[in-house]
Amino acid sequence: MRILVIEDEPKLAKAVKEGLEADDYSISLAHSGEDGFYQLCQERFDLAILDVMLPGRDGFEILKSVRQMGLLIPVLLLTARDAVEDRVRGLDIGADDYLVKPFAFPELQARVRALLRRGTPEAAASSRLGDLELDISRCSVTRGGQRIDLTAKEYEILEYLFRHKGRVVSREMLVRDVWKEPGRQTPLDNVIDVHVNHLRKKLDDNYSRKLLHTVRGLGFVLREDET
Amino acid sequence: MQPFGSLPLRVRLTIWYVEVLAAMLILFIAGTSFVLYFQLFHQLTRFAVQDVETVEGLLSFQPDGRLTLNEDYHNHAQSRYVLERLLEVITPEGRVIYKNERLGSNLLDSAPFAGEGVNGYSERSSRLQNGQRVVLVSRRHNLEGRPIIIRLGYDQAAIWSRIQEFLTASVTALPVLLGLAAFFGYQLARRSLLPLQDMANRAEHITAERLDQRLPIANPNDELGQLAASFNTVLNRLEQSFHQLRRFTSDASHELRTPLAAIRSVGEVGLQNSRTASEYQDTIGSMLEEVTRLTKLVEALLTFSRADEGRVELAVSQFSPLDLTREVVGLVEVLADERHQEVLVSGEESVRVCGDRLLLRQALINVLQNAVKYSPDGGKIWVVVGTAVSGRATVTVSDSGPGIPLEHRSKIFDRFYRIDEARTRETGGAGLGLSIANWAVQAQGGEIRVEDSDHGATFLIELPIK
Numbered sequence: 001m002r003i004l005v006i007e008d009e010p011k012l013a014k015a016v017k018e019g020l021e022a023d024d025y026s027i028s029l030a031h032s033g034e035d036g037f038y039q040l041c042q043e044r045f046d047l048a049i050l051d052v053m054l055p056g057r058d059g060f061e062i063l064k065s066v067r068q069m070g071l072l073i074p075v076l077l078l079t080a081r082d083a084v085e086d087r088v089r090g091l092d093i094g095a096d097d098y099l100v101k102p103f104a105f106p107e108l109q110a111r112v113r114a115l116l117r118r119g120t121p122e123a124a125a126s127s128r129l130g131d132l133e134l135d136i137s138r139c140s141v142t143r144g145g146q147r148i149d150l151t152a153k154e155y156e157i158l159e160y161l162f163r164h165k166g167r168v169v170s171r172e173m174l175v176r177d178v179w180k181e182p183g184r185q186t187p188l189d190n191v192i193d194v195h196v197n198h199l200r201k202k203l204d205d206n207y208s209r210k211l212l213h214t215v216r217g218l219g220f221v222l223r224e225d226e227t
Numbered sequence: 228m229q230p231f232g233s234l235p236l237r238v239r240l241t242i243w244y245v246e247v248l249a250a251m252l253i254l255f256i257a258g259t260s261f262v263l264y265f266q267l268f269h270q271l272t273r274f275a276v277q278d279v280e281t282v283e284g285l286l287s288f289q290p291d292g293r294l295t296l297n298e299d300y301h302n303h304a305q306s307r308y309v310l311e312r313l314l315e316v317i318t319p320e321g322r323v324i325y326k327n328e329r330l331g332s333n334l335l336d337s338a339p340f341a342g343e344g345v346n347g348y349s350e351r352s353s354r355l356q357n358g359q360r361v362v363l364v365s366r367r368h369n370l371e372g373r374p375i376i377i378r379l380g381y382d383q384a385a386i387w388s389r390i391q392e393f394l395t396a397s398v399t400a401l402p403v404l405l406g407l408a409a410f411f412g413y414q415l416a417r418r419s420l421l422p423l424q425d426m427a428n429r430a431e432h433i434t435a436e437r438l439d440q441r442l443p444i445a446n447p448n449d450e451l452g453q454l455a456a457s458f459n460t461v462l463n464r465l466e467q468s469f470h471q472l473r474r475f476t477s478d479a480s481h482e483l484r485t486p487l488a489a490i491r492s493v494g495e496v497g498l499q500n501s502r503t504a505s506e507y508q509d510t511i512g513s514m515l516e517e518v519t520r521l522t523k524l525v526e527a528l529l530t531f532s533r534a535d536e537g538r539v540e541l542a543v544s545q546f547s548p549l550d551l552t553r554e555v556v557g558l559v560e561v562l563a564d565e566r567h568q569e570v571l572v573s574g575e576e577s578v579r580v581c582g583d584r585l586l587l588r589q590a591l592i593n594v595l596q597n598a599v600k601y602s603p604d605g606g607k608i609w610v611v612v613g614t615a616v617s618g619r620a621t622v623t624v625s626d627s628g629p630g631i632p633l634e635h636r637s638k639i640f641d642r643f644y645r646i647d648e649a650r651t652r653e654t655g656g657a658g659l660g661l662s663i664a665n666w667a668v669q670a671q672g673g674e675i676r677v678e679d680s681d682h683g684a685t686f687l688i689e690l691p692i693k
Contacts, residue, residue, distance in 0.1 A: 194561045217515025
């Protein structure tokens with residue numbers, strides 16, 4: 001999968017490149033709108049990540065030109081402005097998604113995965129992790145054959161973590177996708193932490209092999225190793 | 228008024244004043260001349276009427292049939308030349324039978340009209356052949372059995388010369404009067420506008436750095452006093468806004484500096500010695516935690532900036548505050564459970580409010596989190612939905628914490644305000660939760676305040692119902 005990142009801030013561009021390369025994507029960088037537009041016209045990419053505030057032609061203009069040329073490549077807008085009208089404008093011009101800076105990197109990874117999937121819903125790829133088993137049809141969770149009773153919220157969190165198994169899930173993602181909070185502002189971090197702690201207790205307390213980990217400063221991850 | 232637009236106010240006032248005065252004086256002079264003319268005319272006519280009677284007694288027919296006027300009664304022969312009368316006697320057929328010397332070759336009037344002087348005196352104005360205008364009075368008499376018409380005239384020039392004298396005097400005096408009026412008018416305008424000039428001078432010295440200055444109010448009841456008072460009110464508000472802005476900027480910088488300092492120290496310490504991978508991970512994670520704090524702070528600041536600019540559009544709808552309350556309690560209840568606190572929701576099902584549900588939800592979340600934060604373990608939190616006396620909907624959130632001391636109540640909704648600085652780190656927030664709640668409630672025409680209560684703190688949110 002080839003992704004073009006059009007971003008003029010070199011540190012951020014480098015971080016995005018390295019972070020996404022770790023996910024086995026092939027990344028090209030463009031540091032200006034003109035350069036990005038040229039590359040988009042010359043080569044074939046599966047996704048473009050486009051910064052809105054660029055020197056010269058800004059992201060909105062690039063996007064407009066790209067759509068006028070009939071290129072249907074999925075575009076993810078990065079913007080430092082999160083006013084509703086800016087977001088609406090971006091989506092109206094033909095962006096497929098937007099992300100407000102500063103963003104959590106797991107969030108970017110998740111959006112990129114979603115855009116590259118293009119509509120095919122991400123079902124829980126596998127509902128097994130070690131001896132932990134999630135039965136989606138029956139909404140039941142067992143570990144080592146032992147049934148674990150979860151509240152509705154805990155079950156939703158676990159299912160979401162299963163869907164992103166092995167990848168870090170940020171609190172922002174949980175707020176949006178599990179709590180379905182419309183506002184970015186809703187201060188629910190402590191609420192999330194409490195629910196995740198409850199879930200962790202039920203999943204891991206009686207087992208030496210921990211599955212639900214907190215990644216400090218990032219979020220949570222469901223995986224078998226112990227780091 | 229346009230050509231005077233660029234002149235100073237005192238000059239314009241003087242010009243208007245002089246203009247009005249001139250118009251009034253001219254009207255007065257014209258009116259007086261008119262009245263004067265009619266009075267003099269009337270006087271002359273009366274005089275002529277009396278003279279007709281005198282003349283009648285002096286007329287007599289000579290034996291040869293000539294009519295003569297006996298003027299021998301004068302003590303001095305020349306005295307008769309002093310008399311200004313013009314005299315003519317005619318027969319009813321129009322034949323002139325007597326003319327005095329002063330009349331000379333002129334005729335006072337043409338042939339008599341029917342009934343001239345028959346019943347009383349015929350008074351009129353007439354013009355002689357030589358162009359002289361006269362007041363003319365005629366009277367019919369029987370003199371020694373023969374009917375005659377006595378016509379007696381007086382020159383109107385006397386009237387006109389009087390009027391002319393009056394006009395000359397008035398018109399000469401007019402510029403002098405207007406000049407005096409202009410001078411005193413200007414002085415008056417200048418003097419009454421002097422305080423304004425003073426105000427302008429003082430106002431010029433009031434700058435953003437010296438907003439504490441105020442204009443003096445000499446007389447609070449006159450126009451200038453009122454102007455100064457309004458100006459001072461504006462200055463008060465301006466000073467307050469500036470003060471708030473400065474405090475906000477300094478508070479915000481302080482709040483931003485704290486996580487920045489943490490990031491810096493953690494990063495610097497982390498780089499000083501080589502560490503294990505997991506130690507590095509911990510260092511980076513710790514820095515990212517601070518970044519998250521910074522991000523949330525910046526987002527809150529952006530929210531405020533948008534709110535201050537009035538750029539927030541409300542999505543107004545009708546909804547049940549009780550449903551919303553249950554929803555919000557469901558969301559944050561887990562925090563209360565964690566500390567064995569109990570959240571009790573009660574209220575009227577039928578109450579509806581009209582507002583932005585999302586904004587109100589945010590406000591309620593903040594207020595409830597605050598209640599959980601400050602209630603002790605095992606405490607209780609009451610949320611009651613009801614109706615105020617005013618008919619507005621109310622949501623009351625009471626906790627069982629230490630309550631809010633009176634002196635803090637007015638500031639509790641201020642940005643970055645915390646009752647206890649020391650509790651900051653322990654409990655998280657940057658002191659913005661309640662001020663965001665306050666803004667969110669006010670934005671939809673509601674009000675939030677701290678109520679008196681005997682236990683803990685009670686927040687009352689009042690909301691419009693339509």
